[in-house]
Amino acid sequence: xxxSKIVGTGSYLPEKVLTNFDLEKMVETTNEWIVxxxxxxxxxIAAEHEDAVTMAEEAGRAALKAAGLTPADIGMIIVASTTxxxxxxxxxxxxxxxxxxAGCPAFDLNASACAGFMYGFSxxxxxxxxxxxxxxxxxxxxxxxxxxxxxxRSTCVLFGDGAxxxxxxxxxxxxxxxxxxxxxxxxxxxxxxxLGNKKSPNxxxxxxxxxxxxxxxxxxxxxxxxxxxxxxxxxxxxxxxxIPHQANMRIIQAMxxxxxxxxxxxxxxxxxxxxxxxxxxPLALDKAVRDGQIKRGQMLIMEGFGGGLAWGSAxxxx
Ligand code: UT7
Numbered sequence: 579x580x581x582s583k584i585v586g587t588g589s590y591l592p593e594k595v596l597t598n599f600d601l602e603k604m605v606e607t608t609n610e611w612i613v614x615x616x617x618x619x620x621x622x623i624a625a626e627h628e629d630a631v632t633m634a635e636e637a638g639r640a641a642l643k644a645a646g647l648t649p650a651d652i653g654m655i656i657v658a659s660t661t662x663x664x665x666x667x668x669x670x671x672x673x674x675x676x677x678x679x680a681g682c683p684a685f686d687l688n689a690s691a692c693a694g695f696m697y698g699f700s701x702x703x704x705x706x707x708x709x710x711x712x713x714x715x716x717x718x719x720x721x722x723x724x725x726x727x728x729x730x731r732s733t734c735v736l737f738g739d740g741a742x743x744x745x746x747x748x749x750x751x752x753x754x755x756x757x758x759x760x761x762x763x764x765x766x767x768x769x770x771x772x773l774g775n776k777k778s779p780n781x782x783x784x785x786x787x788x789x790x791x792x793x794x795x796x797x798x799x800x801x802x803x804x805x806x807x808x809x810x811x812x813x814x815x816x817x818x819x820x821i822p823h824q825a826n827m828r829i830i831q832a833m834x835x836x837x838x839x840x841x842x843x844x845x846x847x848x849x850x851x852x853x854x855x856x857x858x859x860p861l862a863l864d865k866a867v868r869d870g871q872i873k874r875g876q877m878l879i880m881e882g883f884g885g886g887l888a889w890g891s892a893x894x895x896x
Pocket of ligand 1: 790791883884
């Protein structure tokens with residue numbers, strides 16, 4: 579039996595930091611409101627010369643280095659991004675060109691928005707389990723600052739830019755124990771981002787019915803925790819770490835409560851990074867790995883939720 583295993587993680591955050599106090603000067607908001615309602619204090623903003631590809635490259639190279647591998651070892655590249663510079667070639671193909679590894683499959687996932695990394699992670703896991711490939715590079719890379727309306731206080735305070743990467747390698751033991759993916763297009767109007775075209779040339783900005791989305795996120799992610807544990811006959815007490823999508827501190831707290839986990843066992847980057855959409859889970863994972871918090875052999879639940887709606891989780895023995 580072949581499984582996949584996390585063999586390396588990496589991340590990249592742009593240098594520029596935008597604080598809540600900066601935002602106070604841009605829209606009618608306060609540091610207190612943002613911290614109380616979301617938990618966010620700072621977010622990183624990409625420089626002019628940076629985009630989803632440049633950030634994916636930084637994160638990807640860091641993950642490969644951590645795995646002790648080189649680009650030539652990669653059997654598949656998956657980039658989850660809702661903010662690519664081009665519809666095609668995909669960010670993954672542009673990255674493949676930078677890595678100089680023409681030939682292996684490379685593709686983007688954008689349909690699942692903030693859940694994109696979980697979708698990519700699950701797909702890579704399936705390919706490795708079947709023996710089709712031995713190593714996959716899965717990246718979430720987002721320049722959310724280019725798709726928010728900086729005059730809309732209800733959304734512009736929430737998002738940030740960055741990239742996170744994971745190298746999955748073939749293993750005789752799990753590794754990735756199970757993945758669980760869901761979607762429900764009936765909630766398409768709760769969170770969406772229209773694309774520019776010839777008829778309507780400018781890409782629009784993220785539209786969100788925050789309050790409805792909040793309730794859907796708590797319910798869907800709660801059910802997903804139950805499903806992930808039940809599928810593996812595990813108890814809450816078997817879980818060492820929760821690595822959640824970083825959208826709102828109150829959602830993260832609800833999930834920690836659902837799993838009976840103290841917040842010390844939940845990886846939180848939201849305060850310093852905001853919501854980086856599909857990059858948030860690999861960014862959080864990499865931080866906790868590099869800080870020495872997550873240790874080999876520990877059991878992790880990763881879970882993401884976003885536009886589509888789409889949501890997904892993974893149970894991983896690190
Ligand atoms: O990553 C994908 C998944 N994303 C999520 O799951 C996000 C889920 N939703 C949320 O995190 C929260 O709904 C938000 C943080 C987006 C909003 O928090 P909320 O507690 O649901 O606030 P609200 O939308 O109900 O707005 C409450 C009030 C409103 O004023 P009134 O109508 O009560 O007078 C808003 O106009 O807060 C106002 N408001 C603000 N006030 C100060 C909205 N944005 C701001 C702001 N500063 N930035």
